[in-house]
Amino acid sequence: MEQTFIMIKPDGVQRGLVGEIIGRFEKKGFSLKGLKLLTVDQAFAEKHYADLSSKPFFNGLVEYIISGPVVAMVWEGKNVVTTGRKIIGATNPAESAPGTIRGDFAIDIGRNVIHGSDAVESAKKEIGLWFPDGVANWCGLSQIAVFLNL
Numbered sequence: 001m002e003q004t005f006i007m008i009k010p011d012g013v014q015r016g017l018v019g020e021i022i023g024r025f026e027k028k029g030f031s032l033k034g035l036k037l038l039t040v041d042q043a044f045a046e047k048h049y050a051d052l053s054s055k056p057f058f059n060g061l062v063e064y065i066i067s068g069p070v071v072a073m074v075w076e077g078k079n080v081v082t083t084g085r086k087i088i089g090a091t092n093p094a095e096s097a098p099g100t101i102r103g104d105f106a107i108d109i110g111r112n113v114i115h116g117s118d119a120v121e122s123a124k125k126e127i128g129l130w131f132p133d134g135v136a137n138w139c140g141l142s143q144i145a146v147f148l149n150l
């Protein structure tokens with residue numbers, strides 16, 4: 001089953017949006033497989049955003065991500081990478097549609113509340129980085145209920 005890495009950035013945590021954001025993924029029907037609140041250091045943030053290291057906004061982005069605790073999550077379900085990106089909305093909140101997380105809760109591209117993996121491959125890489133000990137293994141009736149859309 002497909003998985004994606006979702007992170008509520010420090011502004012989202014500080015503004016009290018954790019419950020709202022988790023609720024949107026839960027109500028959509030995706031399964032929560034990993035969840036932790038943590039503050040990462042500069043080296044870790046640079047690794048997470050390594051692909052963007054040549055961008056002019058890279059240093060500011062790293063400063064932003066290490067500025068406070070973040071909520072790191074793994075969500076699972078059919079097409080969760082692409083659908084997760086739709087739930088999150090466009091990178092620049094000025095262009096994010098109303099009804100998306102960034103469209104509803106953000107104004108600035110540099111404070112856009114949430115991260116989501118952009119492809120299945122990057123999701124695997126990010127989940128490995130943030131959850132090196134693996135994620136929860138659902139079993140039993142609750143998982144069957146999710147699969148059967150009960």
Ligand code: UDP
Binds near residue numbers: 057109110111112116
């Ligand atoms: N970002 C920024 N300025 C830009 C582009 C991106 O500050 O001009 C930040 C923004 O927080 C964004 C993050 O860098 O979420 C990662 O950029 P990416 O292009 O991967 O966007 P995302 O995948 O988060 O939508």
Ligand code: MG
Binds near residue numbers: 116118
């Ligand atoms: Mg990205």
